[in-house]
Structure formats: C-alpha cells, structure tokens
Amino acid sequence: MEYVVEMLNIRKQFGDFVANNNINLQVKPGEIHALLGENGAGKSTLMNVLFGLYELDGGEIKVKGKTERISSPNKANDLGIGMVHQHFMLIDKFTVAENIILGHEPSRLGLIKKKEAIAEIVALSDKYGLQIDPYKRIDQIGVGMQQRVEILKTLYRGADILIFDEPTAVLTPQEIIDLMAIMKRLVKEGKSIILITHKLKEIMTVCDRVTVIRKGEGIGTVNVSDTSPQNLANMMVGRTVLFSTAKKAANPQEVVLAINDLVVTEEKHKIEKVSHLSLEVKAGEVLGIAGIDGNGQTELIEAITGLRKVKKGSIQLSGEKIHNLKPRQITEKGLGHIPEDRHKHGLVLEMSLANNIALQTYYKTPLSKHGFLNQKEIDQFANRLIAEYDVRTSSEHVPAGKLSGGNQQKAIIAREITRSPKLLIAAQPTRGLDVGAIEFIHKRLIEQRDLGRAVMLMSYELEEILNVSDRIAVIYEGEIVAVLNANETNEQELGLYMAGHKKMSEVGMHD
Template identity: 45%
Template sequence: MDESTPLAVELRGITKRFPGVVANKDIELRVTRGEVHAIVGENGAGKSTLMKTLYGMHRPDEGQVLVGGREVHFRSPNDAIAAGIGMVHQHFMLADNFTVLENVVLGSEPTRGGRLDRATARRRIREISDSYSLGLDPDELVEDLGVGDRQRVEIAKVLYRGATTLILDEPTAVLVPQEVDELFGNLAELKREGLTVIFISHKLDEVRKVADTITVIRRGTTVGTADPRTTTARQLAEMMVGAELPTPATRESTVREVPVLEVRGLTVPGAGGGRAVVEDVTLTVREGEVVGIAGVEGNGQAELIDALLGLRLPSAGTVALGGQDITGWSTRRRRESGIGFIPEDRHRQGMLLEAPLWENRILGHQTRPPAGNGRFIDRKAAREDTGRIMRDYDVRAPGPDTLAVALSGGNQQKLIVGREMSAHPRVLLAAHPTRGVDVGAQAVIWELLKDARAEGMAIVLVSADLEELIGLSDTLHVMLRGQLVATVDPRSVTPEELGGHMTGGHHPSPAGAA
C-alpha cells in the first residue's frame, strides 16, 4: 500500500481482554478511503470484537483507533456514528410494522414544529436511494419487503446518519445469488461515491469477488493481508486456519429405501389462526438421506421445522417417525424418540447464554445418559462429556464451567452440533447448521453431516447457503409462500437456477412428494 494513500480507518496495536480471554492482541488494520476492505478469520479469531471496538461498543485495553488520520476515543456507537462510522448488523434491526421512512429516521427524526417532518425525511431518503441505487420506496411497509430490500433499508439507515465508512457484518448470509449480485452493485455505487466499506464474511469466493484488500485474522491477531486478484479461496482458508486444508473427497449416495420421517399434507396456521404459513407439505426422508429445503427466509421453512419438532401444532396433516404417527406427541417425547435439532437461532432456541457449557450440553438431553437417568442429573458425567465434546468438536473455551455467553458464535454453534450429533438421532433437523461459522468449522460440520448420513441418519437440512444445500442434499425441495413448489436435482442444478425457483422466477413445478 502506498504510504501516501489516505486512510479512512487505521487500528494500531489493538488489544482487548475479557476475563480469561484475550480476544484481540496487537491487531493492525489499515483501510484505504474508498475501498471495500474484507476481514476474514475463523470464528473466535476476534473479528467481531475488533469491529465492536471500531464501532464504539468496546473500548480497547491497548492501542489506537484513528479515523481520517486523527486518533479517536469512542465511548459509544453514537460517538462512532458522529465520526462517520456506521454498522449494518447481520441480524436486521427493523420494525416490520413501520414504513421504510420510519425505520430509516428512527432516533434521528427531522422535526418541524415538534412533529416529524415527513417531507424532509422523504426527500433525503429518496436522494440516498437514488445516489446509491438502493431502489427504496420510503412509504413501503418493511413487512412487505424481501430480505435484500430489508438489507438496503439498513444501509440507508447508516447513510442517512452521515456514515462515510460502513461495516457490513456477514451481509450475504441470507441472500440468494441474485440478491448478492444486487448488493455488490450497491457496494460499487458506494465506492464510486468515495465511501469506504469494511466487509466481514465467511464466503471466501464472494470476498475475492467484491474486496479490494483482504485482512486475515487468526486467534486474535493479524496474520497478513492478501490481494484478492492473486489469492485463491483455498489459500485464504489456509491463512485463516494456519494449516493446509484437506481436499474434499467425493461421495456416493447412501440413501436406503427405509423411510424414517414421513410428512403428509402438513398445514400449519399462522399467528392467531391466520393464513397458513405451511400449506399441504408432503415429503419423505429415508435412512442415509439428506433432504434439503431451499427458500428465501420467511417462506415457511422455520415453521415447518417447528412443526416437525412439535413446537407448532398443525391444523391438518400427519407426521410419522419410523412408521409411527407422532403428530400429537410433545416435543420432549419426539426428542427422546430420536429427533435431533440444530436450531436456526442458537440464542433463542439452542442455548442458555448465562449458563455454563455443561448445562448447555445437556439441554434437550437431560433425561438420558450421560447426563441423567430420567430423574436426576449427573453433573460430574455432564462436565466430563462436555469436555469430550469440546475436544472432539474443537470448541475453544477454558473449560466446561465457562459461561456460553463468553464463546464466539462459531464455538457456540460447534457445541450445539456436538451435543446433537453425540445423541446419534434417527432424524436430525438441521436449520442453518453452519450459519455464522468460519470456513474451517464449516468444513468440519459438513463432514460430520456426511458421516452421519453414511451411517444411516436421516437429515432435514434448511439453509440459506445454496452451496451447502446443493453439496449435501440427496433430494432438494424449494419452498415458496409455505408450499413446496419444486423439486430439483442437486447434482445438476446451479445456484442461479435454484435462486430463480426460490424467488418465484420460474414456473413452479408440482409440490414434490418424495
């Protein structure tokens, strides 16, 4: 990098400690004004902590933060915003029942005579939308927007507040390929207008496509920068993990003719008995089979998984496990009968963040060995088995008594995967099993799913990662507005074709009954 190049952001020797953990150690980061600068690293490498420091959510124990060449001392995100730093979080922070305008100006409302000046706000939002090709209608309700449009509302929020450097945290995690292309077009517009983007992602091919510079962080410290034009995704991955990655092996089908999970005509009503969120779904999952469910988020996949687990009651249809009707069974009975569950939202459905790891290890399994015998919990055995899972699944934490909240998202996910796989379920309901994990952990989880499949486990896989769905599925259904509208061959379908089905761009095929 030319030393005379103006820097938007510079971090010098940033160190951040938490009790028992050094999250960042002497990190260096130089982000040129007007570039897209990607930050990659394994989960637990310290990326999130570093960005929270830049955004004023943490204060560094050592080091300097410079914005535009001047040292700053942020005490809150408000200080960062005032200095031109904005952050778009992976999980959108929007009010569905508000319009685009109301969401964008919330907390920074222009007023006239003590009331919201809608005309001024509308004019400013249209200017931002036109300048950066965001295509937003200020008067549209957010609940009527797709995922890609919601993300553009989040971008408009930080631009409205005057941000000149945007931090995007896993911005493509929930987007289909067409939406990713649109986002990259938006980022090109931001660059053309002289804005700076810091792009955090685990999708290395996307990083190489969109970034001008890549900084790699490993175990809390900077290990180097890379030029995406001359560095392969595999080389980046090896920089992240500090070792050579194994070459993935091809696999043959292990699908057997024995049905394990059979769903017939399943319909799930919406909140308050409203329009069905799952409608007349029929599918079969056999031993040794991965059945993938593709769909833009919000099209009924989450509700389908909830119904299979017994968390939602259907208004019609049946669910059978091993030929036995379990439609009226409780969630606990289903779990004890061999249904494993990797939840979509690990914080809401999968963990107790303020509890130690050993307690999280036994969640959903507390009535069975090694943790329990149906009446009492064996804490010593639970701690010992948690230690085994930590070793076997590379969960990085001081020990079984560490609070779950102290772990990075990826390490939390590996604990959940280890917990569920250790129970050897007959059926595994895997909802976004690698969401928020790095390429190394993703490869481990994929291999675990493949091995379990080879041993006869039946798996229902819901994911926003089309590479994951295509690479792991034996049968692949597409869900749109609560219905299975197409069944495609994962061996031949392209991500673009799959994305077309997911967004309704193709004429739907008859609902796929396996």
C-alpha cells in the same frame, strides 16, 4: 493522504483472553476492504474498537491521517465512522424514519421537524438506490429492508467510512446481490467500506483488498485480484481447506420419515404454507430440501419437529405417527433437530454452555436424580462434548450467548448427535459460519448418514445442497415439485424448479 483509517498494532484483551494481538489494518479511500477470519478470530472485536464500543488496550488509531482516541460511538460518528451491526439496532414499533433520526432529531423550538427529516431520508435513499418507505413500521418490513434502514441511519449521520458486520448472514441470495450493488454505489460516491465477513465468494465479487486475521493475530493483507478463494481459506484457517465433502455412495435402507398429504397453515390468516406435500427420507441417506426462502420449508420442519400444528395429513417416524405431538415426545421417539434460528429455537443465550448442551437430556440419569439436577455430571457431560466437537470456549460455564456463531452451532450439533437420533433434521446448519466450521459440520452430517441414520438438510445455499445431499427435493409454494439425485442435477436445473418454471410432471419423475 493515503489511508482513511489506520489501525496500528491494536491490542484488546478481556481478562486473560487476548482477542486482538498487535493487528494492523489500513483502509484506502474509496475501497471496499474485507476483514476476513473464522468465527471468533477477533474481527468484530477489532471493529468494535474502531467504532468506540470497546476501548483499546494498546496501539494507535488514525482517521484521515490524524491520531484519534475513539471513546464512544458518538465520537466515531463525529469522525464520519458508521457501523451496520450484524444484529440490527432497530425499534420494531417505530417507523423507518423514526428509527433513522433517533438521537439526531432535527428540531425547532422543541418540535421535531419531521417533514424535513423525511425529505432528507428520501433523498439519501434515492441517491444510493436503497428504495425504502419512511412511513412503514420496522415490524412491517423484511430483514433485507431492515438492513437498508441501518445503512441509511449511518448515512444520515454523515458517515463516509462504513463498517458492515457480517451483513449477508441473514439475507436471501437476491438480497445479497442487491446489497453488493448498494456497496458498489456507496464507494462510487466516495465512501469507504470495511466488510467483516468469512464468505469468500462475496470477497471475490465486491472487495478490492482483504486483511486476514486468525485467532486474534494479523496474517496479512492481499489484493483480491492477486489471490484465490482457496488461498484465502488457507490463510484464514491455517491449513488446506476442502471445499467439497469427501463421501462414498449412499446406501439407503428403510424409510425413517414418511410424510403423506401434509397441509400446514399460517396461524393468523389460515393461508396454506405446506400444501398436500408427500415425502420420504430413508436411513443411510441425506435428503436435501432446496427452495427459495418463504416457500414452506420452515413450516414443514416446524410441523415435523412439533413446533407447528398439522391441519391435514400424517407424519410418521419409523412407522409411528408423530404429527401434533409435543416437541419432547417427538425427540424421545428419535428426532434430532438443528434449528434454522439457533438463537430462537436452539439455545438459551443467558444460560451456561454446559446447561445448553444438557437441554435434551437434563431430566435423565445421570444428569439428574429424583428430580434434582446433578451439575457435576452435567459439566462432565458438556466437557466431553466440548472436546469432541471442538467447541472453542474458555469454560463450560460461559453463557451460550457469548460464544461465536460457529461455536454455538457446534454445541447444538453435539447435543443433537450425541443422542444418536434415527432422523437428524439440519435446517440452515452452516448459516453465518466460516469455511472451517462449514467443513466440520458437513463431515458430521455425512458421518450420521454413514452410521445408517436418516438426515434431512434444509439450506438456501445450492452449493451446500449439491455437495452434501444424496437426493434433493425441491419445494415451491408449499409443494414438492421435483425429487432428483444430487449427482444427476446442477444449480441451473434446481434453479428452474425453485422458481416454479419447471415441474417434475413435465419431465417424468427421476428418483
């Protein structure tokens, strides 16, 4: 038998929209096979068909050589197919073990054999190097560990074909390295993996072959050893993609954001998350904030944007104090904010795309008059930005939650930039996005800089920080430990500062 999974001429449509059009995917035993495509290309749809969440409209699925009709996830499980979803399917108040066995509880005379289940979970965890604690509650463990629970859930159900849907979108760099090692261990033990991704670095590191789809069509399958990131990017987008952002030298002007001796604490335990931090961002520059996740960058941005109270110190926007004001008061003074968590702070997912695009300006004319919304004006306003920012949607009335991640992000960026903010804060603006969307967003950030606006970019991707920033401030344990010119540093030097091995005071500040 040559293939463990064959998806032949798969077609799936929703109304008039064809999400998958005659796509072929053939996975060999013991390989990591990437499914590569832009946001909204149809990758997740294809895998939801394989996992039984969607019923196919045409084509054939073979599992281990036999044609199968996969009508539900239970049927997929019976065939040895498991799926690790991008948005985890876990119950916060249950323990790790309870989540893993849920729906497959071993029992005798109506009683759950918990000890036996936990022993099996621990054995599986040890075998694949997952290192989980079965007694911990889900709300007590981090995102990386939650993902390991999802992997164990599929293994506990006997899966030998694992689908990973954008598994690294929410992980730190170290967690990504750990996950890659786990995936290699899984295939070494005889599993086969389908990896849905748009991250070329990961494909080149861990995959054997890659199938590329674009706008619902199959483009081709290539051996990773025979290709390059540039070639894969071009296949994925359908044109030559630029990996570095073309930009002229910055022309910094007056200080727009001035932070002085800022202290921000974590509410529950009153721990200092930002510690006596001072920083400036000037008009006409991109200031990058580099740091390992959890070093105070999220709390810093929440303090600037009014989402978190300031304990001590001051934040000024164009000379006006803005700390501890309400978020709307701050945005009215000239702040634009692309939030780190687009679902939590960027969009109302159940609300229409048009109304989301109007969220910052709906109370102003012409979008409303005498306290009443003018939906016609809101729709026209939204359609203008949808066209200008290439937000791919069938209608402005589609709920924002139905859009792909890249299109959700474009909608937020359109909404924030159209107000011409004096300061644009972009927190993790390309997280989970494909190379085409990343290129688009980087261009927009540079455009804002060139229009004389101040841009603060916070990202965990050092490549992004170095590519887009003019100056880079490194944050470590809530303090700025270095401010460097982007063209005078590199990943190695930044890494030393980020890990706390080096401080500017040791080498003299270069600004």
